[in-house]
Amino acid sequence: MVDESGLRAEAEDRLRSLAGPGARLRDDQWSAIRALVVERRRALVVQRTGWGKSAVYFIATALLRARGAGPTVIVSPLLALMRNQIAAAARAGVHAATINSANTDEWDRVHAEVERGEIDVLLVSPERLNNPDFRALVLPKLAAGAGLVVVDEAHCISDWGHDFRPDYRRLRSLLASLPPGVPVLATTATANARVTHDVAEQLGSGPSGGPAAADGAAAVARPESPGETLVLRGPLERDSLRLAVVRQPTAERRLAWLAEALRDLPGSGIIYTLTVAATHEISAYLRDQGYEVAAYSGQTEQAERLAAEQALLDNRVKALIATSALGMGFDKPDLGFVVHVGAPASPVAYYQQIGRAGRGVERAEVILLPGPEDRDIWAYFASLAFPPETTVRATLGALSEQGTTSTAALETRVDLSRARLETMLKVLDVDGAVERVKGGWRSTGMPWAYDGPRYARVAAERTAEQRAMLDYIATDQCREEFLRRHLDDETARPCGRCDNCTGTHHQESVGEEAVGRARDRLRRPGVEVEPRSQWPTGLKELGLSGRIRPEVSAEPGRALGRLTDIGWGNVLRRLLAADAPDRPVPDEVFDAVVQVLAAWEWRQRPVSVVSVPSATRPKLVAGLAQRLAAVGRLTYLGSLAYRNGPPGRQHNSAHRVRALTATLTADVPGGLEVSGMPETGAVSLSSGPVLLVDDRVETGWTMTVATAMLRQAGAPAVLPLTLATTT
Incomplete structure (x- = not known):
């Protein structure tokens, strides 16, 4: 006993x-x-x-x-x-x-x-x-x-x-x-x-x-x-937390409000964002306003992450501006506040993140600053769900045919991004259909059933959680009780502490001068776009393998902004939305692109402009290229073309490059020679650097393949320019 x-x-x-x-x-x-x-x-x-x-x-x-x-x-x-x-x-x-x-x-x-x-x-x-x-x-x-x-x-x-x-x-x-x-x-x-x-x-x-x-x-x-x-x-009550929601109609007003409110928030804390880009935008602005802050995400170097965590633990920074990478397990008992600039897609995820605050203090402020762009970001992450059955079966078939295969080699057979392919293979491994071995993956030969109804139910649950998060933002009832009931905490009662329970709401007004400063920071145009350096694996039959040779590679490019930005990103998401009409580039956007060009410290000024063919926005892309040529006194050589129609949408690098090389051509009119400005005379691709214009860069392969073709046709250098990048 x-x-x-x-x-x-x-x-x-x-x-x-x-x-x-x-x-x-x-x-x-x-x-x-x-x-x-x-x-x-x-x-x-x-x-x-x-x-x-x-x-x-x-x-x-x-x-x-x-x-x-x-x-x-x-x-x-x-x-x-x-x-x-x-x-x-x-x-x-x-x-x-x-x-x-x-x-x-x-x-x-x-x-x-x-x-x-x-x-x-x-x-x-x-x-x-x-x-x-x-x-x-x-x-x-x-x-x-x-x-x-x-x-x-x-x-x-x-x-x-x-x-x-x-x-x-x-x-x-x-x-x-x-x-x-x-x-x-x-x-x-x-x-x-x-x-x-x-x-x-x-x-x-x-x-x-x-x-x-x-x-x-x-x-x-x-x-x-x-x-x-x-x-x-047990019950999930957190009696130190003071929950509140502050609604501001624009990103610059949210940022200006945050900068003013931060002075009064107790101690040090975490400011959560939904994207990596936002961590950099917000931290840069807050540093401009005199705050000691640091950006933190899954892309931050390990040593830098450790240093940032320690700085927060030692109260040497007012806040870390972080994605959800700073979440589970970070333990700072005296964390005085958690602010979200952008709402997580789930009340459960939100409650988990705000749980970092107030563990060893009597009062901690928890503030949510939702934005209209939140739903776009939720939709993007939802698009990464488990693939359809045809894609899964194609993967299993490839493994059965080829035996042990690396992830990189599978990419040439399965049209999924590397991240989604890896996730899918891990699920199949757990289900017993494949197994990871030295050299990659192999099929086990075990029967496997695609549980479509379960995946659909999980997707429906995600959608319900998003609706619940919107309900949390809109509710006039107790906020903590709302979250706890969503976690099925049957002991939940009105907390008596949140903004709705007390009737004490944060002041939502913000000075116009502060809004102007935030707008200037968020609308500061220009993001560097690094060119691709390696061809995807599995394309040797196209003569493409290993490092991209310098004689066919692009110079570092520029984008007006990232689609995930909370500044230009909001404008660009509306302009490039799937249901947005094809129209000439708005003056506001064009003027900002001109600013990007003016600040571009290129080694040699371009002499001509070429546009990437667009199946969905020909007016936008070609019109942008022509206006830039006119204002910059450059020669517009025309657009590249597709021999066999646009390549459609591919999800991984090998499929994308193979599709592009099969249809994209560099036979622009200026490949022969066209009349330039009076000062320059005739201009061709070989006359000097070419500015290559597109509306967006996602994988970067369209720009990479187009650049290689232009370089092979005689262009001494190619400078990619795009309105938006997703990186």
Whole structure:
């Protein structure tokens, strides 16, 4: 018999080492620890941010290790989360180490320390589960010797959740390979009832019990069978948060309001945006206004991300302007505010992000500044859903025919972008239809069914979440109660703290001078567009492989703005929308393009202009090129053409280049010679640099192929110019 009173006293001692002398275990924390240490079973803990979920698995680890169990394996999604967890483990007297993509030079040492029993906790990124060597050589040893397995941010397992990650689904095979009696703990702060049920099913034979009535009360009834997953689900109230929505009609007014409000926001915090481009735009403007801020996204270099996180932790910056890359696991208890410039597509995602604030302070401000462009961004991310069955079948067919094939080689057979292809293959791997091996992917030959109805239901759920987010913005009821009810928290009641509950709304007026400054920053035209440097793989039959030769490559180009910008992006999205009419370029846009040209420090001024043929906007593109030629006193040599009609839309690089080379031609009239301006005489492609004009750059391959053709036809240099870029 286990002395449970003595065990709980030992657990309390461990908690005080971790959280301070006044800390005491919550009843639900003890219920989880007991389930893991005494009953050696599987449990799912769904509790609010700051509740103390990490304390459960670190204390359970210490108790299990003291009783001879093997090390704990924690699957953790983010490097920031891993760093915080390693520091917290040390405070609990637990030695932790990590294996992830950022410390490959330490893997051998970490593996040796695990085998010698010197490591109590090993943190593993879910991507490691997708590595053939790791799965073949390391994972079986970890599974055989683990004393506890923890799945952190477990909502990532469920494709019903807001942050589904295919690599997490591999945990099913890890859990299935565990010896009997190895306990498993899954934790999350953001899961509604559907996600909770899905995660619990994947952990074991299914969930039991229901939500707690109050924190500290019995969270669930005892399950009838010890094989069932114990679900401990508590209330999600955050009594330090003051939720509010501020509506401003334009991007410049939102930015100007933010700059004025930031002076009064407490301490330091996070300003979330929906796109990488917006992190740079907003941080640049706020620095102009005298604030210490830094941009942060998944594209930020690792060392720079670490430095930015530390600067925020040390209160050396007022805010990080961040995408959702700064989310799960970033732990700053005194974070004073979270502002969103742009609404996330889901109330669940929103509640997860604002949960970073107010964990160790009595009051934290949470403000949402929604914009009309938010829906466009939501639609873009929704377009990256699981591909249609014909595409999936084509992939499986290619693998069956070719055997082991790299992702790059598959791109030549399957019309998907690299990111979508990788995601689809990971899902198929989890489903057992393919497997990742050295050299790429191969078919398992196992039968596989396309679950169209499920994918449709998930897509419908995403659409419903977007509608709910719009309802949150518009509601005149309690905001926190709205969010908690969307998370199926049956204990939700009016908070008495948000702007609707108190009737105290933020002042929405903003000075016109500040609006003007914000407009000037957002409308500052010009984005550099780097030329492609490598041809896609699989095009050797076209004579295209390896690096693009200097004699056929483009110079660095320019775009008026990014489609994801909150400044010019709003104008360009309307102008280039699928349902927008083809019309001459508006004067406002043309004048801004002229500014881009005036600021372009090219090595040699262009002497001619050529336009890219457009199937959808010939007036816009050719008209822009002709006006630029006239105002710049250049010669318009005409438009390139398509021999066999426009190439349509392809989703990956190899397909795009193959389609373009099959139909695009550089037989412009100026390839022979046309009359130029009086001062220049006759002008041809060979007379000097050519300005190549298009309406937008997405993959960059149209500009790349067109440039190569123009260079081969005699152009000494090509300068790409486009209205918009998606990069």
